[in-house]
Amino acid sequence: MVIVTGGAGFIGSCLINYLNNKGIEDIIVVDHMTESDKWKNLIGKKFVDYLDKDEFRNLVNDDSISYPVNKIYHMGACSATTEKDVNYLIDNNFAYSKELFAFALRNDAQFIYASSAATYGGGENGYSDKTLDKLRPLNAYGYSKYVFDNWLHGNGYLNHVLGLKFFNVFGPNEYHKGSMSSMVFKAWKQVKDTGTVKLFESNDPAYVDGGQMRDFIYIKDVCRAIDKLEENSVRGIYNLGTGKANTWNALAGAVFASMNLPVNIEYIKMPESIIRQYQNFTEADMSKFGESSESFEFMTLEDSVSDYINTYLQKDWKYL
Secondary structure (H helix, E strand, O other): OEEEEEEOOOHHHHHHHHHOOOOOOOEEEEEEOOOOHHHHOOOOOOOOEEEHHHHHHHHHHHHHHHHOEEEEOOOOOOOOOOOOOOHHHHHHHHHHHHHHHHHHHHOOOEEEEEEHHHHHOOOOOOOOOOOOOOOOOOHHHHHHHHHHHHHHOOOOOHEEEEEEEEEEEOOOOOHHHHHHHHHHHHHHHHHHHHHOOOEEOOOOOOOOOOOEEEEEEEEEHHHHHHHHHHHHHOOOEEEEOOOOOOOOHHHHHHHHHHOOOOEEEEEEEEOOOOOOOOEEOOOOOHHHHHHOOOOOOOOOOHHHHHHHHHHOOOOHHHHH
C-alpha cells in the first residue's frame, strides 16, 4: 500500500495521477481539504481510501494504520512562504514529518518527502544539495523544512529517505493555492482579464526589472524525475529543478507566446513586506541528480508553459 500525504494538493494529486498511469491504485490519500477546491484535484484519480490529516496523524502515532504500508510520499505541508505562525509551521512541517518518518521506520516503508529550495535562503552559499552546511533560510517556511532536513542528517537517517528540494514548480492542479500559485497561472489569468502581466520592479541594481531569475520546473517533469530517482534506488536529499534559471520576463514572454499574443508587461513596486526575503536568483545544482539519472531530459520553459496553457488552462476542464 502507498500513502500520499497532501494527496489532494498540487504535487500530491499529480503524483497520484502519475502512479495511476503506471497501474498503481492501492493508494491511501491523506489531506486536510477544509473549504478549498482541492477536492477537484482528486476527480478521476484511483485510490482505496481517503483520510483527513488529523485522523491519519492520530492513527500513525497509535500505530493503528490497518493497511500494510510499503511506501510513503510525504508531500503534505504548509508551503506558504508568508506564513508567520512559526509554531504552526514547526508542528505541521517538522513534528508531523518526524512522526511519519518514525512510522515508516517501524514498518520498513520507503519514505519520500518534500523539502524545499527555500532552505537555501538567498543563495549566498549556492544551491548545492551535496551539503546542508551554511544554509540560512529567509522565511519561517524555509526554516521548518531546513530543520527536518538537518534532523534527519544529525541522526544519521539520510540513507533511509529520499528528500526532494523542490524549486519553482508549476502546472495543472495548483489552482487552489491562491497567492501561492505559480506565476504561470497568475500570468495567464492576468492576460485573460487585462491583457497585461504585472511583474515586480527590481530591488537590486544587478537585475533589471523582471530580470530576477528562478529555476522553473514543470510538474510533469517533477513526477518523471521522482520516478527516475526511485527507479535508481537513490537515498539522500536531492534538488529538483531543471538546473537552468530563467527570468520572470522570459516566463511572461512564454505565456504570451503560448496565447499567441504580443508581450505586454507592467512593472510594479515590490511590497515592503517581502523585499528582505526576496530571492533574486535561484538555480538548482543538478549535478548529483545527473550522476544518478543519466540521460534524463527536462522540458524547456517554453514547451512546459505551452503544454500547461494549451492542454489545461485554455480548456474547460483544467485538471490533470
